[in-house]
Amino acid sequence: MLKKEKSDVKNPTRRDFLTTATGAVAGAGLVGACWPFIQSMNPTMDVLSKATTEVDLGVIKPGESKTVEWQGKPVFILHRTDKQIDEMRASNGGKDPIEDEKRVDVPNWLVVVGLCTHLGCVPSRKEEGWLCPCHGSVYDNSGRILKGPAPTNLERPPYQFLSESKILIGNNKV
Numbered sequence: 431m432l433k434k435e436k437s438d439v440k441n442p443t444r445r446d447f448l449t450t451a452t453g454a455v456a457g458a459g460l461v462g463a464c465w466p467f468i469q470s471m472n473p474t475m476d477v478l479s480k481a482t483t484e485v486d487l488g489v490i491k492p493g494e495s496k497t498v499e500w501q502g503k504p505v506f507i508l509h510r511t512d513k514q515i516d517e518m519r520a521s522n523g524g525k526d527p528i529e530d531e532k533r534v535d536v537p538n539w540l541v542v543v544g545l546c547t548h549l550g551c552v553p554s555r556k557e558e559g560w561l562c563p564c565h566g567s568v569y570d571n572s573g574r575i576l577k578g579p580a581p582t583n584l585e586r587p588p589y590q591f592l593s594e595s596k597i598l599i600g601n602n603k604v
């Protein structure tokens with residue numbers, strides 16, 4: 431009997447072939463049936479284009495701030511002057527202390543999400559930083575909280591320099 435089983439393994443029968451073929455067809459059918467579902471989990475081109483925001487820095491003069499939209503949120507981009515950089519490097523901020531060097535990738539450019547970390551209002555631009563109109567939180571030109579109820583500094587979004595005068599806000603690796 432054992433001898434017969436050995437020979438069966440060496441010489442697959444028509445039944446073995448049909449079993450294997452049926453399994454393969456069923457597997458392919460399952461993948462085919464699931465494909466639309468798998469595809470539906472991929473982001474559409476529309477979503478991908480909104481996931482990142484490309485910004486031309488060339489139009490922002492030294493000392494000026496521009497607000498752009500990224501994923502439905504305002505992002506402040508401040509072209510800092512040498513004087514502003516020196517002022518920011520002279521302190522570590524207020525209640526959420528951190529060195530200015532850790533707040534920027536390039537000293538002249540500050541990029542922060544423009545939502546107050548207290549309750550999410552959009553702070554207004556002042557020469558010395560930003561003032562939240564809702565409850566008076568004050569942020570400096572490094573986006574660090576100086577006073578008011580906001581607990582933390584303005585958030586830094588992910589971004590990268592595409593060139594000296596262009597940044598991409600958001601993570602383009604999906």
Ligand code: FES
Binds near residue numbers: 551563
């Ligand atoms: S939301 Fe900005 S201080 Fe309250």
